[in-house]
Amino acid sequence: MKKLVLAISTIGLLGLAANVQASGQATYQQACFACHGAGVAGAPKTGDKAAWKARIAQGNDTLYKHAIEGYKGDKGFMPAKGGRADLKDADVKAAVDYMVAESK
Ligand code: HEC
Numbered sequence: 001m002k003k004l005v006l007a008i009s010t011i012g013l014l015g016l017a018a019n020v021q022a023s024g025q026a027t028y029q030q031a032c033f034a035c036h037g038a039g040v041a042g043a044p045k046t047g048d049k050a051a052w053k054a055r056i057a058q059g060n061d062t063l064y065k066h067a068i069e070g071y072k073g074d075k076g077f078m079p080a081k082g083g084r085a086d087l088k089d090a091d092v093k094a095a096v097d098y099m100v101a102e103s104k
Pocket residue numbers: 027028031032033034035036040041042043044055058062063064066067071072073074075076077078079081082083092095096
């Protein structure tokens with residue numbers, strides 16, 4: 001019985017981990033891709049290592065802050081949460097993690 005409970009909770013945890021990852025990508029596709037997919041309006045294109053190098057070097061906390069609160073940079077204007085005020089901070093962070101992982 002104990003083993004069964006253990007097995008079930010392990011599967012549950014694995015499912016949770018998979019969901020967290022999927023949500024970063026899903027959020028990115030819904031809320032960030034419009035600009036970051038093709039590099040619209042000065043947005044650093046996802047996968048463009050040169051465009052991301054100096055940004056990644058700022059550290060995740062700065063990237064999260066800029067993505068969640070929005071900011072005006074040299075290239076253009078990043079709207080808070082990509083203009084999707086309904087997103088949770090954690091979703092935006094997961095989307096940043098996804099973009100950074102794709103752009104290293
Ligand atoms: C309306 C277009 C637009 C959308 C939608 C958008 N961004 Fe951006 N984003 C920008 C622009 C433009 C910049 C670059 C601003 C600059 O540095 O001048 C930027 C920069 C960034 C940066 C780099 C911040 C830094 O400090 O260098 C991150 C991280 C980021 N966006 C995350 C996101 C995430 C996550 C989403 C989706 C939730 C998103 N963006 C949606 C336009 C957009």
